[in-house]
Amino acid sequence: MSNKITSIRGMNDVLPEQTPLWQWLEKRARAVLAAYGYQEIRLPIVERTELFARGIGEVTDIVEKEMYTFADRNDDSLTLRPEGTAGCVRAAEQHGLLYNQTQRLWYTGPMFRYERPQAGRSRQFHQIGVETFGIATPDIDAEVILLTARLWKELGLSDQVTLELNTLGDNDDRARYREALVAFLREHRDRLDEDSQNRLERNPLRVLDSKDPGTREVLETAPRLADHLGDQARAHFDGLRALLDAAGVPYVINPNLVRGLDYYGRTVFEWTTTALGAQGTVCAGGRYDGLVQQLGGKPTPAVGFGMGLERLVLLLEQTRPELPAPVAIYITAMGDVQTQALVLAEKLRDALPGVGIQCHCGGGGFKSQMKKADRSGARFALILGEDEVAAKQVAVKPLRDQSEQQQLSEDEVAQWLAARLAPKSE
Numbered sequence: 001m002s003n004k005i006t007s008i009r010g011m012n013d014v015l016p017e018q019t020p021l022w023q024w025l026e027k028r029a030r031a032v033l034a035a036y037g038y039q040e041i042r043l044p045i046v047e048r049t050e051l052f053a054r055g056i057g058e059v060t061d062i063v064e065k066e067m068y069t070f071a072d073r074n075d076d077s078l079t080l081r082p083e084g085t086a087g088c089v090r091a092a093e094q095h096g097l098l099y100n101q102t103q104r105l106w107y108t109g110p111m112f113r114y115e116r117p118q119a120g121r122s123r124q125f126h127q128i129g130v131e132t133f134g135i136a137t138p139d140i141d142a143e144v145i146l147l148t149a150r151l152w153k154e155l156g157l158s159d160q161v162t163l164e165l166n167t168l169g170d171n172d173d174r175a176r177y178r179e180a181l182v183a184f185l186r187e188h189r190d191r192l193d194e195d196s197q198n199r200l201e202r203n204p205l206r207v208l209d210s211k212d213p214g215t216r217e218v219l220e221t222a223p224r225l226a227d228h229l230g231d232q233a234r235a236h237f238d239g240l241r242a243l244l245d246a247a248g249v250p251y252v253i254n255p256n257l258v259r260g261l262d263y264y265g266r267t268v269f270e271w272t273t274t275a276l277g278a279q280g281t282v283c284a285g286g287r288y289d290g291l292v293q294q295l296g297g298k299p300t301p302a303v304g305f306g307m308g309l310e311r312l313v314l315l316l317e318q319t320r321p322e323l324p325a326p327v328a329i330y331i332t333a334m335g336d337v338q339t340q341a342l343v344l345a346e347k348l349r350d351a352l353p354g355v356g357i358q359c360h361c362g363g364g365g366f367k368s369q370m371k372k373a374d375r376s377g378a379r380f381a382l383i384l385g386e387d388e389v390a391a392k393q394v395a396v397k398p399l400r401d402q403s404e405q406q407q408l409s410e411d412e413v414a415q416w417l418a419a420r421l422a423p424k425s426e
């Protein structure tokens, strides 16, 4: 048939040859999150559209152009989540998690944005996100950044990424700065790119983010947010910097780092890489003390980040960490021994928990079974034929080195394998 159904543009399958790397990444991330005592929260993929419009901001790219919004059968406007923070705040508030207590939460899963698909940018992508609530001091800003730094170390990516840091100040600071910036940009309006001209009136801070060379030139002499900071925001930022210095985490201050979501204030940060072309931000976050209240809760300080797993996978495909082979032992079954092979496989799974054991199914000759054993990536092929079964023996053929094939009794084979498959730290 020629009219096969294909996937939606920008929504990618992760194929079996790619999943080991994803799992390796996810496992390490979980371990780091556990090491900081963060707890997982699982959230719906669909929320009311209003949550994102109010949470992320009406005049952001995400809400204006990127959301997958639809009416359900009841005519309620629903949206596939474009990010996790708004839903996490909604859930925490709904279930009383923010009442007189602090929270350190994380989640993972798919996010959806209608963007132009390209390397590192898809329409369904995946994030691990962290959100902390109830702590106003810069130690928690430092902690979430340290957590990410530790993750890069665990992933072997520390050399690939740079921490960029900025402060957006408090609401009043930003309001004063906004006036100064708008006044300045209006004077140079004709030198701005079209996008920036539009943003000038609607979301002027985002102009700072422009990649257009002409606009960037104008911005060189623009008023600086750093000169409009109030004492409190400045003290907070200095506090964070001192903590990062003490912890030995290098960073660069990027005064143009503003982030695309409206809820941020004070700290914003991005981990960027030069190894992925234009899509260089692998993790982005900051402080959003106003969001809980904006969504109907009590004022609650909060800091969080989201990291894009596709971009991390792209980086890891370049650094190629050594991954554990999913199959360690491949049991072949030659002749009429299928029952014995399956029983042997079960016995070995009892004796060797955590070891990947694949038992050949479906018959076939010696050559083709050995080929499959080799392709499985297994370290050992167990050869079970009618002669072996009669003698209560198994032949063990090492597949990854030149050592000799062994003839072992059924009773000793598990122990022999256990001694050679001592769990490698993966």
Ligand code: ATP
Pocket: 083, 113, 115, 120, 121, 122, 123, 124, 125, 126, 127, 259, 260, 279, 280, 281, 282, 283, 284, 285, 306, 307, 308, 309, 310, 311
């Ligand atoms: P960008 O500037 O790359 O568009 P963003 O500011 O829209 O990023 P956030 O909303 O802060 O990004 O999301 C956090 C992270 O999620 C990004 O740093 C990136 O790693 C990842 N991400 C965002 N959008 C996409 C996408 N369309 N495809 C893949 N990953 C994405």
Ligand code: MG
Pocket: 260
């Ligand atoms: Mg974006």
